[in-house]
Amino acid sequence: MPTYLLRRTLTALPTLAIISVIIFLVLALTPGDPMSEFANNPAISEEVRANIRRVLGLDQPIPVRYVKWAWAFVRGDMGYSFTSRSPVVDLIVQRLPTTLWIVGTAYILSALLALPLGIISALKRYSIVDQGITTLAFMGISLPPFFTGLLLIIIFSVKLGWLPFIYDSTLSVTNWQSFMQQLRQSMMPIAVLVLFQTAVLMRYIRSSLVEELPQNYVRTAYAKGLSQFIVIWRHILRNALIPVVTLVALDIPTVFTGALITEQVFRVPGIGALLIDSILRNDTPVVMAIAFIYAILVVVFNLLADLLYVILDPRVQLNR
């Protein structure tokens, strides 16, 4: 196991280096610079714009900029944002709690919902219940978040006036009342995300369960006289959950990057909204940092998923 870990870590490093080069190149070669809003403003001369580019370090050749960035990143310095001239890490840390609260809660909720729904749906295949659940799942996958978000705003904010549609990030939860307020403003974005994620997870769980149900070991278990609960819990789920674990492990990094569209629709100041805004403003250090942290998380959780297989399925050998 330790050798395996070491080998995987060592192979991950060049992967990450290549990823960082690619992200950096794509961002550096993308047209546009942070000064584009002032592009045709005659009160701001080209010399002034060139000087600002120099101050931001954009006048240097791309390889020099990359090496500087990479060396700083290794030391834990993600650089300064072009548009707010403050450290990128501050911006990310400021927004992380909001994203974890909204997107994290949504993910946990959808996992909790998807598991029973998927199991019921697989066991009662082709029944009314199954058709109801799969139809809902199909809808959840097909409806884009900006549409469901809009729908919820129309119903609950504009028509009924129950829930706010402008997220207030300055609200501090100190008592029951402010907690309820926090809950009210988080409800709609979480619901939008839950609808989509539950659908994806539920489909996975259902289909992998359906594949396990006709297997011989299931029939043997029933023949031994085990109850349905024991058969599902001890035998089927253990096998059926392997692909689901993979899916969940690879999804966890997306919790960090936040929900791009949903955060924008509800004005939730999370990492997703930061990423979109930074892309629009050509704030490359911020985009670079978020994209690269995401890459690292994907690599790490990929490894984690592989390690989990050993626990879930003893047939998986790591030391190949």
Add this chain to the structure above:
Amino acid sequence: MSNAVRLLKKPLSWRGARGFATLSAIALTLLALTGCDSPPASDSSAPSDSTIPDSSASAPATTDSSTLRLLYWQAPTILNPHLSTGTKDIEASRIALEPLASYGEDGNMVLFLAAEEPTVENGGLSEDGTRVTWKLKPDVKWSDGTPFTAEDVVFTYEFLTNPEVGANSAKAYEAIASVTAIDATTVEVVFKQPNPSWFLVFMGTGGMILPKHIYEEYNGANVREAPANLMPVGTGPYRVTEFKPGDVILFEANPNFRDADNLAFERVELKGGGDATSAARAVLQTGDADFGYNLQVEASVLEQLTGAGQVVSTYGGDMERILLNQTDPNQATAGGEISSLEIPHPFLTDPIVRQAINLALDRDTIADQLYGPTGEATANVVVAPSQFVSPNTSYTFDLEQAATLLDEAGWVDSNSNGIRDKDGVEMEMVFQTSVNPLRQKTQEVVKQSLESIGMAVEIKSIDASIYFSGDPANPDTLARFAADLQMYTTGNTDPDPLDYLESFTCGDIPQKANNWVGYNSARYCNPEYDALWDTAAKELDPDQRRELFIQLNDILVEEAVILPLVHRATTVGVSDRLQGLNPTPWDLNTWSIATWRKE
């Protein structure tokens, strides 16, 4: 390949197809639910339109009249206006910071930190135009209680002109030779040359004064570490208590403000993010916010949002224009440069052809149908302030006359391919602009008119982040102008059009030799115009100066290389409960926030 990735490739079986009928039914019900009271989808509008909620019933309006709620869909990210890369930041900074003075809508001076307007009569202006002496208001304090003095003005000058700082407002300050504090409330500005535009420094948008005691240690490359970039200390009516870049700013009444007793609000909340359409809805329809910044929403959508607020349009110097390339975009020099000054355009250099195109522009249709309350048709290059707007010009839309002009000049369809030609040159043009629904519709209108008089027009639209990037390596920027016609908006951002009129001089032509730096992208070069501009730049007498500006404008209109289309307004949404807003195009919306009141 890792196990994780391999397992993910396992195909999914989907057996829910039979649920499809049920699904369709539910989906239809949902659509009906939203569709029944949605606004009639405005034709091919921006994608953001589809994300707006709609209703006649409104959410509970804010009743707390001591809190002012501002909604900026472009969220401020820094509160030092001199370091910002967008107007949104300068808008937010203006709540906490102030210039010495500013300009009202007519271009006249409005005092902030200055005690009186400098004039020749009161000795504030020297006769030769090289010296301005400002008297400052006494007993003004920064929001941390430190007294504001002339030293702060001197420091602001040193800070803005420090190349290591990289201030966006540096250009106007280059004209200064020295700034000296005579005493605590008197500051003297000496210019390198007689400067008729002396009022561009320490005034208006680029003139906000920074506190010396706060920024002294950060006057250099370390300026990005200055805490005051995010938590400014200013002399303005409200001061920042919390700032999350890109999200929200909280202000409280500044107890050290010189008129603190008359502030109407205890708390100002500036929320950022989202999209323009839902911001418009929150202000105009549901009343969730009191003020909405820069409502770039199509006129037809804005008109439907009513109930809680009004749209306020402010006409500044911005004007949408079509430029006719004076150089040939289809031929390259030996050095590979297209649109080079060495190769003049085959037909757009002909004044008669330019006049014909000018006559074929249906400005009224474009302004009324497409811009609505956010634009007015215009024939002038200088559109504001009103004293500099030429009374001598007019525009006509006359396709017959345009065709006659072309016929007389010898541009006829000799080879019967539907396109006019002369000496083997076909009148084929590429018309470029940025991607923007309004601009694409304008392109269509123009194309239709030009094709009806026998010209071939090919429409091209370029992503705004490329088109406006100023990237010298990219051939699709407006400075490179690799097309025959192009369309965009610009104009003077202060009440002095001198800088703006300079952008039509020969010296401001972007080309390979100067790495495509310059604003004269039409490559218009007229020595007579340049000489007149030089005279205007030196003229100190205001009346003479006004005459010269109008003459410069009239030359440009007469030559018809720059074809003005629409005088554009900036629009904000204002709640019906909010009073005291007094917008000027020459300063930010928040300039008068000290007098805002809520019923």
